Amino acid sequence: MAQFDNQYVLAGLLVTNIVIYLIFVLGLRRATSNPLLKVSSLDQAFEALEKSLKGAFPDLPSGFTWREGIERAKKLTIRIDWTELEKELRTYEAYRYGKWELSPSSLTRFREVVKLAALLPNKRRKKICGVIPWS
Amino acid sequence: MVLIDIKRKISREVGKVVVGRESEIGLILTCFLARGHVLLEGVPGTSKTLLAKAFSRCLGLSYKRAQFTPDMLPLDIIGGFIFNMKTREFEFKQGPIFTNILLADEINRAAPKVQSALLEAMQELQVTVEGYTGKLPSPFMVIATQNPLDFEGVYPLPESELDRFMMKVEFGYPSEAIESEIINRNLTELNLEVVERVVSQKDLSELFKAVESVNVSKEILDYVSKLARETRSDGRISLGASPRAMVQLVQSARANAVLEGRDYVTPEDIKSLARPVLTHRIKLDRSASLKGIAPSPAVIIQQVLDVVTPPR
Numbered sequence: 449m450a451q452f453d454n455q456y457v458l459a460g461l462l463v464t465n466i467v468i469y470l471i472f473v474l475g476l477r478r479a480t481s482n483p484l485l486k487v488s489s490l491d492q493a494f495e496a497l498e499k500s501l502k503g504a505f506p507d508l509p510s511g512f513t514w515r516e517g518i519e520r521a522k523k524l525t526i527r528i529d530w531t532e533l534e535k536e537l538r539t540y541e542a543y544r545y546g547k548w549e550l551s552p553s554s555l556t557r558f559r560e561v562v563k564l565a566a567l568l569p570n571k572r573r574k575k576i577c578g579v580i581p582w583s
Numbered sequence: 584m585v586l587i588d589i590k591r592k593i594s595r596e597v598g599k600v601v602v603g604r605e606s607e608i609g610l611i612l613t614c615f616l617a618r619g620h621v622l623l624e625g626v627p628g629t630s631k632t633l634l635a636k637a638f639s640r641c642l643g644l645s646y647k648r649a650q651f652t653p654d655m656l657p658l659d660i661i662g663g664f665i666f667n668m669k670t671r672e673f674e675f676k677q678g679p680i681f682t683n684i685l686l687a688d689e690i691n692r693a694a695p696k697v698q699s700a701l702l703e704a705m706q707e708l709q710v711t712v713e714g715y716t717g718k719l720p721s722p723f724m725v726i727a728t729q730n731p732l733d734f735e736g737v738y739p740l741p742e743s744e745l746d747r748f749m750m751k752v753e754f755g756y757p758s759e760a761i762e763s764e765i766i767n768r769n770l771t772e773l774n775l776e777v778v779e780r781v782v783s784q785k786d787l788s789e790l791f792k793a794v795e796s797v798n799v800s801k802e803i804l805d806y807v808s809k810l811a812r813e814t815r816s817d818g819r820i821s822l823g824a825s826p827r828a829m830v831q832l833v834q835s836a837r838a839n840a841v842l843e844g845r846d847y848v849t850p851e852d853i854k855s856l857a858r859p860v861l862t863h864r865i866k867l868d869r870s871a872s873l874k875g876i877a878p879s880p881a882v883i884i885q886q887v888l889d890v891v892t893p894p895r
Contacts, residue, residue, distance in 0.1 A: 510891075511890055511891050511893060513854060513893055541845075546798055546846060547847065
């Protein structure tokens, strides 16, 4: 009887082990497949932000500007350094619309932009599952 | 430092006599730096004239005022030839237009003939009378005020005249708190002497140079031309934005960039100025208006801005 119980315990532990490892592997795969982790340039950071803003605010008109989108994001009380984000946006604008070549170091300042892109809720994705958060 | 501070300084000086009009002051300054002319529209008694006077005073430029009336003649504005008894010759006597800032008060009370007299001056900065061409001083700006068109005894400005105004700035009624402040200030006589000159001639030339050196990227130009096309293809509009309108939109965006401390134009500049620069130039389709499917020009411009994707 005791041997029979031990077999069940062993099998249970084995299944638990497999489940734990599976969750870990899946989590790791999902995390590494996150496009935000692959952002390596100012352009890519703002591209990611654009996607996130569109996902977070489906009613945002297609003619929105960065500041309009960021103003909407501010209302969600996301914890990021907004002053630093403003600086990063200013650098991007100077690079994007200005005629001056920027130094390589200034082109790598996009931490808060990526952070905001990652923290914005994706209403479009959740809506498909029938749940609309933040509403 | 001068370039960044200028907006604040002018707002502060004009604010000594005009309360709660910071955004309007900003638009007039933008228009001035972009070498444009501005049309101020609002009901009587909303401090349009006072603001124009205070504005020219703090820039330290020559200023003249012409009160437009139905019996006015073009001669009263641009001047004309007067016979000099001593020299026995006709001499050109300059009209009030020969100044840096001309306040054309209640411009839509004058007949279209007089309104048209301003066309050459506003576009080419010169006047021609009987073969004589006189250059206007530089900088030259017309600040015109007009009453809403549903008022008695007003002539609507022709499209060609409206198109020459870079911006139309609307003067609504002030808020309760600001109105109370206005009444309080007017308990004692308002003295324009308190408005001091805050910009030197050198600063002004620096500012104009800075505006001219502001970069406008190819993508921004494409964005502006897309906006223009959108106003022309909208079924609710019979007259869309002209090429001159779009040139002036870009020019005003450059001036705005300088006031914001930048040397490049962003889509934000274009969007924030599209309404004051474009609304007075577009004409609603009459049938759409009668059917009630055409909202106000300001709403249509906003819808156009919402549809056209700016470069990001």
